[in-house]
Amino acid sequence: MYTTAFLDLPHLASACGSVQLPGSKSISNRVLLLAALSQGTTTVHDLLDSDDTRVMLQALQHMGCVVEPSAVVAGQPLRITGIDGFLPNNARGQLFLGNAGTAMRPLTAALAVLGGSFEMTGIPRMYERPIGDLVDALRQLGCKIDYLKNEGFPPLHIGQPDFSQLSDAPIQVRGDVSSQFLTSLLMALPLLATNRAITIEVVGELISKPYIHITLELLARFGITVRNDNWQRFVIPAGSRYQSPSDIHVEADASSASYFIALGAIAACDSSHNASQNGIQVLGVGKDSIQGDIRFVEAAQAMGAVVESGPNWLHISRGAWPLKAIDLDCNHIPDAAMTLAAMALYADGTTTLRNIASWRVKETDRIAAMACELRKLGATVEEGQDFIRITPPASRADWKAASIHTYDDHRVAMCFSLAAFNPTGLPVRIEDPKCVAKTFPDYFEALFSVSQASQPAPVICIDGPTASGKGTIAALVAEKLGFALLDSGALYRITGLAASRAGLDITEANAPAIADLVRSKAITFTPNHRVLLDGDDISLAIRTEEAGMNASRVAVFPAVREALLQVQRDFRRLPGLVGDGRDMGTVIFPEAPLKVYLTASAECRAERRYKQLISKGLSANMADLLADLQARDARDMHRAAAPLKPAEDALYLDNSSGTIDEAVQQVLTWWEQRQPFTTSA
Numbered sequence: 310m311y312t313t314a315f316l317d318l319p320h321l322a323s324a325c326g327s328v329q330l331p332g333s334k335s336i337s338n339r340v341l342l343l344a345a346l347s348q349g350t351t352t353v354h355d356l357l358d359s360d361d362t363r364v365m366l367q368a369l370q371h372m373g374c375v376v377e378p379s380a381v382v383a384g385q386p387l388r389i390t391g392i393d394g395f396l397p398n399n400a401r402g403q404l405f406l407g408n409a410g411t412a413m414r415p416l417t418a419a420l421a422v423l424g425g426s427f428e429m430t431g432i433p434r435m436y437e438r439p440i441g442d443l444v445d446a447l448r449q450l451g452c453k454i455d456y457l458k459n460e461g462f463p464p465l466h467i468g469q470p471d472f473s474q475l476s477d478a479p480i481q482v483r484g485d486v487s488s489q490f491l492t493s494l495l496m497a498l499p500l501l502a503t504n505r506a507i508t509i510e511v512v513g514e515l516i517s518k519p520y521i522h523i524t525l526e527l528l529a530r531f532g533i534t535v536r537n538d539n540w541q542r543f544v545i546p547a548g549s550r551y552q553s554p555s556d557i558h559v560e561a562d563a564s565s566a567s568y569f570i571a572l573g574a575i576a577a578c579d580s581s582h583n584a585s586q587n588g589i590q591v592l593g594v595g596k597d598s599i600q601g602d603i604r605f606v607e608a609a610q611a612m613g614a615v616v617e618s619g620p621n622w623l624h625i626s627r628g629a630w631p632l633k634a635i636d637l638d639c640n641h642i643p644d645a646a647m648t649l650a651a652m653a654l655y656a657d658g659t660t661t662l663r664n665i666a667s668w669r670v671k672e673t674d675r676i677a678a679m680a681c682e683l684r685k686l687g688a689t690v691e692e693g694q695d696f697i698r699i700t701p702p703a704s705r706a707d708w709k710a711a712s713i714h715t716y717d718d719h720r721v722a723m724c725f726s727l728a729a730f731n732p733t734g735l736p737v738r739i740e741d742p743k744c745v746a747k748t749f750p751d752y753f754e755a756l757f758s759v760s761q762a763s764q765p766a767p768v769i770c771i772d773g774p775t776a777s778g779k780g781t782i783a784a785l786v787a788e789k790l791g792f793a794l795l796d797s798g799a800l801y802r803i804t805g806l807a808a809s810r811a812g813l814d815i816t817e818a819n820a821p822a823i824a825d826l827v828r829s830k831a832i833t834f835t836p837n838h839r840v841l842l843d844g845d846d847i848s849l850a851i852r853t854e855e856a857g858m859n860a861s862r863v864a865v866f867p868a869v870r871e872a873l874l875q876v877q878r879d880f881r882r883l884p885g886l887v888g889d890g891r892d893m894g895t896v897i898f899p900e901a902p903l904k905v906y907l908t909a910s911a912e913c914r915a916e917r918r919y920k921q922l923i924s925k926g927l928s929a930n931m932a933d934l935l936a937d938l939q940a941r942d943a944r945d946m947h948r949a950a951a952p953l954k955p956a957e958d959a960l961y962l963d964n965s966s967g968t969i970d971e972a973v974q975q976v977l978t979w980w981e982q983r984q985p986f987t988t989s990a
């Protein structure tokens with residue numbers, strides 16, 4: 310997941326390949342709560358690991374459920390032993406539920422029926438999301454719920470209910486604000502229906518029926534068959550008791566699929582792929598899905614997408630181009646419909662999405678957010694209380710390179726990534742990309758894995774002499790931008806070490822053998838910054854001064870440099886790369902848009918290197934270090950092959966007196982000056 314302040318998506322030209330989607334958030338959190346209320350242990354497969362499921366799991370553990378392991382581990386099922394309809398004695402606590410509506414609303418209902426003493430809290434946006442209609446419905450039953458701040462909104466306090474006045478009268482709930490209120494009652498009230506049937510009556514038109522369909526399907530899996538009288542009345546039978554189904558599989562998220570369905574419809578396939586590889590394959594959800602958002606497929610088809618499907622897969626390719634503008638009532642696909650707003654940027658006219666009032670009370674006011682950000686890209690947008698109307702930029706020249714504000718809303722971030730396929734060749738900046746953690750933490754990684762940029766990924770080169778600070782500054786710049794990192798010096802250090810371990814003297818005569826040796830070795834840079842040579846951890850061994858000197862000696866040989874050329878270029882990937890070394894800007898990436906030549910006085914470098922070695926527990930001597938460093942500079946600068954020198958278009962940065970942060974900031978400022986983005990509103 311990208312945890313940077315922003316993520317710059319280079320202009321994307323084509324997309325092709327296969328994506329495995331994470332589990333559905335709606336199904337995951339429903340399954341977790343139902344398993345928690347049940348008798349028995351439920352093994353949950355393919356659970357989504359996201360912010361919303363994490364807060365739900367923590368809450369369930371607070372309620373006395375046994376969860377093993379205590380958090381989601383990739384590829385492993387999770388076992389939940391339920392409370393069989395009763396909280397432990399004196400159950401109490403504060404439950405922090407972030408911005409997870411799928412946790413706040415159903416847990417409020419379940420705990421209000423179960424009792425105990427709980428404070429339900431969240432982030433500030435949660436306190437703007439209405440819950441009054443649910444609380445009113447629960448109070449009809451005798452539940453004890455108090456508002457801790459504003460009437461009608463979380464945070465809440467839930468106390469011990471009094472069901473002495475409970476009658477057979479139907480419980481009424483509004484259905485026209487959020488279907489989560491009805492879902493919450495449907496999941497909580499079986500706890501009260503042990504010896505009487507309970508009827509829920511919907512007041513107003515029920516929105517988002519597909520989400521109620523998911524709830525009913527899952528209730529049935531946990532032993533509760535609810536009678537649905539035309540979406541107006543729901544009858545929970547007497548004698549209800551939650552029973553674990555033992556094993557349950559969470560299907561992939563159909564709304565997450567919408568971004569890749571749109572991608573298949575928008576992006577041409579790279580001509581280097583053959584016809585059979587054409588398009589985007591989505592794995593984990595298909596035509597047998599119980600999720601209403603699967604009907605996004607029909608909307609995408611109406612806009613021109615060509616979609617084939619199997620029980621749990623979809624294949625999407627471009628059909629009509631430009632896409633066809635549509636006018637659609639989106640009540641049946643409230644979440645996925647946001648993706649249509651992004652697709653509308655590529656349509657042949659004005660697209661209108663209607664009956665989307667619920668967008669206004671989601672993670673953010675989504676109608677306002679989409680309108681504002683689409684306008685930044687050059688679209689003309691009209692918004693109403695329950696509709697949005699989008700006319701794409703009139704011509705290529707009318708597209709703008711925008712910095713997209715994401716409002717802590719995962720769907721805004723994912724939708725606007727599709728703007729990177731604009732016809733003008735512009736990049737798109739996505740602010741706060743980590744907001745996708747709510748449903749699809751690795752969304753951007755998945756997007757990059759199937760997308761091809763119109764230009765090779767951007768590279769920032771940082772070259773300079775030994776111990777000038779290249780590695781330190783390069784790593785920090787890469788971290789800030791979410792770019793990959795190439796420590797090219799490490800490759801020469803590994804080569805020098807491999808040669809000595811193989812008993813090869815570093816001589817010109819041995820240069821071809823050393824080059825062959827490095828070609829035959831498996832070199833791995835692990836995500837936690839370890840360096841492996843054929844599986845052996847050599848992270849520390851390559852950091853000695855001797856290893857640095859040997860690196861400088863092998864680096865003189867053209868055959869070695871040739872052997873490492875493609876290895877280095879292969880580090881280039883989306884969204885970009887920072888390369889540190891001696892010839893990044895002159896030889897390896899001569900077309901890089903930013904080249905920095907980092908210097909510092911020899912004395913300053915020797916002193917910093919001294920401190921660096923001592924801090925790693927390696928021995929060092931200042932006088933020797935200074936002499937070695939000067940010898941290394943001389944060899945690196947005066948060798949015939951790719952000598953250390955500034956590229957003609959390099960910018961000089963003297964790192965002798967400033968701080969590390971100042972040097973990093975300078976590089977970032979130069980980078981920013983090369984970007985075309987208009988700033989956020």
Ligand SMILES: Nc1ncnc2c1ncn2[C@@H]1O[C@H](COP(=O)(O)OP(=O)(O)OP(=O)(O)O)[C@@H](O)[C@H]1O
Nearest residue numbers: 774775776777778779780781798917921967968969
């Ligand atoms: N501006 C600075 N102020 C203080 N210390 C710094 C500064 N810049 C870098 N350093 C420190 O200097 C030491 C050497 O930096 P670094 O290892 O990044 O250099 P390098 O150029 O990558 O070296 P090499 O070429 O040998 O790989 C590190 O301990 C780093 O933290």
Ligand SMILES: Nc1ccn([C@H]2C[C@H](O)[C@@H](COP(=O)(O)O)O2)c(=O)n1
Nearest residue numbers: 797798799801860861864890891892
């Ligand atoms: N692009 C590069 C990177 C490194 N080298 C050589 C010369 C250096 O002295 C040696 C070790 O590099 P360091 O880890 O200290 O950055 O490797 C090179 O020739 N070209």
